[in-house]
Amino acid sequence: MEKNTISEQQAVSNTDELRLLMENNMALTNAMQVIGGKWKLLLLNSIRLDCPARFGELRRKMQDITHATLTAQLRELEQDGIIERKVYAEVPPRVEYKLTPLGITLVPVITALCDWGEAYKNRMV
Numbered sequence: 402m403e404k405n406t407i408s409e410q411q412a413v414s415n416t417d418e419l420r421l422l423m424e425n426n427m428a429l430t431n432a433m434q435v436i437g438g439k440w441k442l443l444l445l446n447s448i449r450l451d452c453p454a455r456f457g458e459l460r461r462k463m464q465d466i467t468h469a470t471l472t473a474q475l476r477e478l479e480q481d482g483i484i485e486r487k488v489y490a491e492v493p494p495r496v497e498y499k500l501t502p503l504g505i506t507l508v509p510v511i512t513a514l515c516d517w518g519e520a521y522k523n524r525m526v
Contacts, residue, residue, distance in 0.1 A: 435481045436507065440466055440474045445504065446511050448484060453497035483507065
């Protein structure tokens with residue numbers, strides 16, 4: 402009896418579909434690597450609204466975030482070129498964060514997400 406090759410063809414088809422899916426989602430995957438996670442969009446929105454934003458202000462606004470997580474998220478955003486960190490030589494030290502030109506390009510995206518969230522909340526009420 403001959404072996405049915407339909408499943409083998411499906412495996413190839415599934416591989417092709419997976420490759421196509423990955424190609425179609427590459428841009429979104431890239432974006433999510435930079436702004437994804439629980440805190441990054443919230444941090445970016447806070448910095449957008451109160452620019453420049455000081456570390457202590459961000460910490461007070463997001464009381465559920467730990468000091469270590471806040472520091473790590475800000476460092477990642479800085480390394481990705483989304484925010485800029487400025488340290489002042491004062492006692493006590495003062496650190497401010499602001500959006501870079503690349504970060505400013507996210508403002509329409511953040512605004513659209515805020516608008517969508519508000520509309521969704523109103524729809525649910």
